[in-house]
Amino acid sequence: QSALTQPASVSGSPGQSIIISCTGTSSDVGGYKYVSWFQQHPGKAPKLMINDVSNRPSGVSNRFSGSKSGNTASLTISGLQAEDEADYYCTSYTSSSPLHVVFGGGTKLTVL
Amino acid sequence: EVQLVQSGAEVKKPGESLKISCKGSGYSFTSYWIGWVRQMPGKGLEWMGIIYPGDSDTRYSPSFQGQVTISADKSISTAYLQWSSLKASDTAMYYCARQDGSGTSINYWGQGTLVSVSS
Numbered sequence: 327q328s329a330l331t332q333p334a335s336v337s338g339s340p341g342q343s344i345i346i347s348c349t350g351t352s353s354d355v356g357g358y359k360y361v362s363w364f365q366q367h368p369g370k371a372p373k374l375m376i377n378d379v380s381n382r383p384s385g386v387s388n389r390f391s392g393s394k395s396g397n398t399a400s401l402t403i404s405g406l407q408a409e410d411e412a413d414y415y416c417t418s419y420t421s422s423s424p425l426h427v428v429f430g431g432g433t434k435l436t437v438l
Numbered sequence: 439e440v441q442l443v444q445s446g447a448e449v450k451k452p453g454e455s456l457k458i459s460c461k462g463s464g465y466s467f468t469s470y471w472i473g474w475v476r477q478m479p480g481k482g483l484e485w486m487g488i489i490y491p492g493d494s495d496t497r498y499s500p501s502f503q504g505q506v507t508i509s510a511d512k513s514i515s516t517a518y519l520q521w522s523s524l525k526a527s528d529t530a531m532y533y534c535a536r537q538d539g540s541g542t543s544i545n546y547w548g549q550g551t552l553v554s555v556s557s
Contacts, residue, residue, distance in 0.1 A: 362543045372533070373547075417544060419541075419542040425473070425497055425499060426541045426542065427543065432482040
Protein backbone atom coordinates (compact mmCIF):
# COMPACT_ATOMS: atom_id res chain seq x y z
CA GLN A 327 0.00 0.00 0.00
CA SER A 328 1.49 3.31 -1.13
CA ALA A 329 1.88 6.20 1.28
CA LEU A 330 0.08 8.61 -1.05
CA THR A 331 -3.33 7.75 -2.50
CA GLN A 332 -4.08 8.25 -6.19
CA PRO A 333 -7.03 7.05 -8.25
CA ALA A 334 -6.16 3.93 -10.20
CA SER A 335 -7.42 5.38 -13.44
CA VAL A 336 -8.86 8.47 -15.05
CA SER A 337 -9.96 9.10 -18.60
CA GLY A 338 -10.87 11.96 -20.87
CA SER A 339 -11.47 12.84 -24.48
CA PRO A 340 -9.06 14.85 -26.61
CA GLY A 341 -9.34 18.54 -25.83
CA GLN A 342 -10.89 18.01 -22.41
CA SER A 343 -9.27 18.63 -19.03
CA ILE A 344 -8.68 16.04 -16.34
CA ILE A 345 -7.53 16.19 -12.73
CA ILE A 346 -5.52 13.55 -10.91
CA SER A 347 -5.53 13.73 -7.13
CA CYS A 348 -2.84 12.70 -4.66
CA THR A 349 -3.87 12.48 -1.01
CA GLY A 350 -1.46 12.24 1.88
CA THR A 351 -1.22 13.54 5.43
CA SER A 352 0.07 16.54 7.32
CA SER A 353 3.45 14.77 7.51
CA ASP A 354 3.88 14.90 3.75
CA VAL A 355 1.59 16.58 1.20
CA GLY A 356 -0.17 18.81 3.72
CA GLY A 357 2.91 19.93 5.56
CA TYR A 358 5.30 20.89 2.80
CA LYS A 359 5.47 22.48 -0.63
CA TYR A 360 7.43 19.58 -2.11
CA VAL A 361 4.99 17.64 -4.25
CA SER A 362 6.19 16.38 -7.64
CA TRP A 363 4.40 14.72 -10.53
CA PHE A 364 5.97 12.27 -12.97
CA GLN A 365 4.74 10.95 -16.30
CA GLN A 366 5.72 7.45 -17.38
CA HIS A 367 5.07 5.99 -20.81
CA PRO A 368 5.32 2.20 -21.22
CA GLY A 369 8.90 1.00 -21.17
CA LYS A 370 10.27 4.46 -20.36
CA ALA A 371 11.74 6.07 -17.29
CA PRO A 372 9.55 8.52 -15.36
CA LYS A 373 9.71 12.13 -16.52
CA LEU A 374 9.37 15.08 -14.15
CA MET A 375 6.35 17.20 -15.08
CA ILE A 376 5.76 19.30 -11.96
CA ASN A 377 7.86 19.99 -8.85
CA ASP A 378 7.39 22.07 -5.74
CA VAL A 379 3.59 21.65 -6.09
CA SER A 380 3.15 23.88 -9.12
CA ASN A 381 6.50 24.53 -10.81
CA ARG A 382 6.86 23.36 -14.39
CA PRO A 383 10.42 22.45 -15.41
CA SER A 384 11.73 23.86 -18.64
CA GLY A 385 10.36 22.02 -21.66
CA VAL A 386 7.16 20.77 -20.02
CA SER A 387 3.97 21.85 -21.77
CA ASN A 388 1.94 24.56 -20.05
CA ARG A 389 -1.07 22.26 -20.41
CA PHE A 390 0.22 20.61 -17.22
CA SER A 391 -0.36 22.40 -13.93
CA GLY A 392 -0.23 21.49 -10.26
CA SER A 393 -1.90 22.70 -7.09
CA LYS A 394 -2.47 21.72 -3.49
CA SER A 395 -5.21 22.13 -0.90
CA GLY A 396 -4.73 20.72 2.55
CA ASN A 397 -3.49 17.14 2.36
CA THR A 398 -4.41 16.71 -1.32
CA ALA A 399 -2.35 17.72 -4.32
CA SER A 400 -3.71 17.77 -7.85
CA LEU A 401 -2.34 17.52 -11.36
CA THR A 402 -4.45 19.13 -14.06
CA ILE A 403 -3.93 18.37 -17.72
CA SER A 404 -5.82 20.66 -20.04
CA GLY A 405 -6.41 20.24 -23.77
CA LEU A 406 -5.86 16.48 -23.55
CA GLN A 407 -3.83 14.97 -26.35
CA ALA A 408 -3.30 11.35 -27.32
CA GLU A 409 0.36 11.60 -26.27
CA ASP A 410 -0.73 12.36 -22.69
CA GLU A 411 -1.90 8.78 -22.28
CA ALA A 412 0.49 7.41 -19.68
CA ASP A 413 0.87 6.55 -16.02
CA TYR A 414 1.24 9.45 -13.59
CA TYR A 415 2.85 9.30 -10.17
CA CYS A 416 2.97 11.85 -7.39
CA THR A 417 5.70 12.08 -4.77
CA SER A 418 6.06 14.23 -1.68
CA TYR A 419 8.70 15.04 0.85
CA THR A 420 7.85 13.36 4.14
CA SER A 421 8.99 14.00 7.67
CA SER A 422 7.98 10.51 8.76
CA SER A 423 10.46 8.48 6.72
CA PRO A 424 14.27 8.59 6.67
CA LEU A 425 14.02 8.12 2.90
CA HIS A 426 12.71 11.70 2.59
CA VAL A 427 10.26 10.94 -0.22
CA VAL A 428 7.05 8.94 -0.49
CA PHE A 429 5.33 7.78 -3.67
CA GLY A 430 1.76 7.56 -4.82
CA GLY A 431 0.46 4.32 -6.28
CA GLY A 432 0.10 5.76 -9.77
CA THR A 433 -2.81 6.70 -12.03
CA LYS A 434 -3.39 5.35 -15.54
CA LEU A 435 -4.63 8.12 -17.83
CA THR A 436 -6.57 6.94 -20.85
CA VAL A 437 -7.31 9.35 -23.66
CA LEU A 438 -10.55 8.13 -25.22
CA GLU B 439 24.00 18.18 -17.99
CA VAL B 440 23.09 15.77 -15.18
CA GLN B 441 23.00 12.15 -16.34
CA LEU B 442 22.43 8.84 -14.59
CA VAL B 443 23.51 5.92 -16.79
CA GLN B 444 22.61 2.43 -15.64
CA SER B 445 24.13 -0.92 -16.52
CA GLY B 446 22.47 -3.21 -19.02
CA ALA B 447 19.73 -5.79 -18.72
CA GLU B 448 20.46 -8.97 -16.79
CA VAL B 449 19.11 -12.51 -17.05
CA LYS B 450 19.79 -14.62 -13.98
CA LYS B 451 18.76 -17.84 -12.28
CA PRO B 452 17.25 -18.08 -8.80
CA GLY B 453 19.94 -18.18 -6.13
CA GLU B 454 22.51 -16.25 -8.19
CA SER B 455 24.01 -12.97 -7.06
CA LEU B 456 23.84 -9.70 -8.96
CA LYS B 457 25.13 -6.14 -8.75
CA ILE B 458 23.75 -3.42 -11.02
CA SER B 459 25.17 0.05 -11.34
CA CYS B 460 24.24 3.68 -11.89
CA LYS B 461 26.92 6.16 -12.94
CA GLY B 462 26.30 9.82 -12.27
CA SER B 463 27.82 12.66 -14.26
CA GLY B 464 27.38 16.39 -14.70
CA TYR B 465 27.15 17.11 -10.98
CA SER B 466 28.96 16.62 -7.69
CA PHE B 467 28.21 12.95 -7.04
CA THR B 468 29.04 13.14 -3.35
CA SER B 469 26.59 15.96 -2.62
CA TYR B 470 23.23 14.42 -3.51
CA TRP B 471 21.18 11.51 -2.20
CA ILE B 472 20.69 8.81 -4.83
CA GLY B 473 18.21 5.99 -4.54
CA TRP B 474 16.79 2.90 -6.20
CA VAL B 475 13.23 2.32 -7.37
CA ARG B 476 11.66 -1.03 -8.21
CA GLN B 477 8.91 -1.41 -10.77
CA MET B 478 7.53 -4.91 -11.06
CA PRO B 479 5.78 -5.83 -14.32
CA GLY B 480 2.57 -3.83 -14.66
CA LYS B 481 2.96 -2.28 -11.21
CA GLY B 482 3.83 1.05 -9.63
CA LEU B 483 7.05 2.62 -8.42
CA GLU B 484 8.51 1.45 -5.09
CA TRP B 485 11.21 3.43 -3.29
CA MET B 486 13.74 0.83 -2.11
CA GLY B 487 16.41 2.88 -0.38
CA ILE B 488 18.84 5.74 -0.66
CA ILE B 489 22.52 6.49 -0.13
CA TYR B 490 24.47 9.70 0.38
CA PRO B 491 27.77 9.03 -1.40
CA GLY B 492 29.56 11.75 0.54
CA ASP B 493 29.52 9.73 3.77
CA SER B 494 27.84 6.47 2.64
CA ASP B 495 24.82 7.07 4.90
CA THR B 496 22.42 4.38 3.65
CA ARG B 497 18.73 3.95 4.43
CA TYR B 498 16.28 1.26 3.36
CA SER B 499 12.53 1.01 3.03
CA PRO B 500 11.29 -1.61 5.53
CA SER B 501 10.09 -3.75 2.62
CA PHE B 502 13.62 -4.02 1.23
CA GLN B 503 15.74 -4.03 4.40
CA GLY B 504 17.82 -7.20 4.41
CA GLN B 505 16.78 -8.10 0.86
CA VAL B 506 19.21 -5.89 -1.06
CA THR B 507 22.36 -3.87 -0.45
CA ILE B 508 22.88 -0.33 -1.68
CA SER B 509 26.40 1.03 -1.96
CA ALA B 510 28.41 3.68 -3.78
CA ASP B 511 31.95 4.22 -5.01
CA LYS B 512 32.52 7.94 -5.02
CA SER B 513 35.88 7.58 -6.79
CA ILE B 514 34.00 6.57 -9.94
CA SER B 515 30.68 8.35 -9.21
CA THR B 516 28.74 5.11 -9.26
CA ALA B 517 25.95 3.75 -7.08
CA TYR B 518 25.11 0.06 -6.84
CA LEU B 519 22.22 -2.21 -6.01
CA GLN B 520 23.03 -5.81 -5.23
CA TRP B 521 21.43 -9.09 -4.35
CA SER B 522 23.18 -12.06 -2.75
CA SER B 523 20.56 -14.62 -3.76
CA LEU B 524 18.00 -13.67 -6.39
CA LYS B 525 14.41 -14.87 -6.41
CA ALA B 526 11.95 -15.03 -9.26
CA SER B 527 10.02 -12.28 -7.51
CA ASP B 528 13.00 -9.92 -8.01
CA THR B 529 12.11 -9.79 -11.70
CA ALA B 530 11.49 -6.11 -12.34
CA MET B 531 12.77 -2.89 -13.84
CA TYR B 532 15.07 -1.03 -11.49
CA TYR B 533 15.68 2.70 -11.75
CA CYS B 534 18.20 4.84 -9.96
CA ALA B 535 17.00 8.33 -9.10
CA ARG B 536 18.74 11.38 -7.70
CA GLN B 537 17.18 13.66 -5.14
CA ASP B 538 17.58 17.43 -5.30
CA GLY B 539 20.04 19.32 -3.16
CA SER B 540 17.70 19.63 -0.21
CA GLY B 541 16.63 15.98 -0.41
CA THR B 542 12.98 16.98 -0.70
CA SER B 543 12.23 15.58 -4.15
CA ILE B 544 13.54 13.48 -7.02
CA ASN B 545 14.63 15.37 -10.10
CA TYR B 546 16.69 12.97 -12.21
CA TRP B 547 16.23 9.34 -13.23
CA GLY B 548 18.37 6.70 -14.86
CA GLN B 549 17.10 4.86 -17.92
CA GLY B 550 16.38 1.68 -15.98
CA THR B 551 17.88 -1.81 -15.74
CA LEU B 552 15.68 -4.81 -16.45
CA VAL B 553 16.42 -7.77 -14.21
CA SER B 554 14.87 -11.10 -15.18
CA VAL B 555 15.15 -14.07 -12.83
CA SER B 556 14.00 -17.43 -14.08
CA SER B 557 15.07 -21.04 -13.86
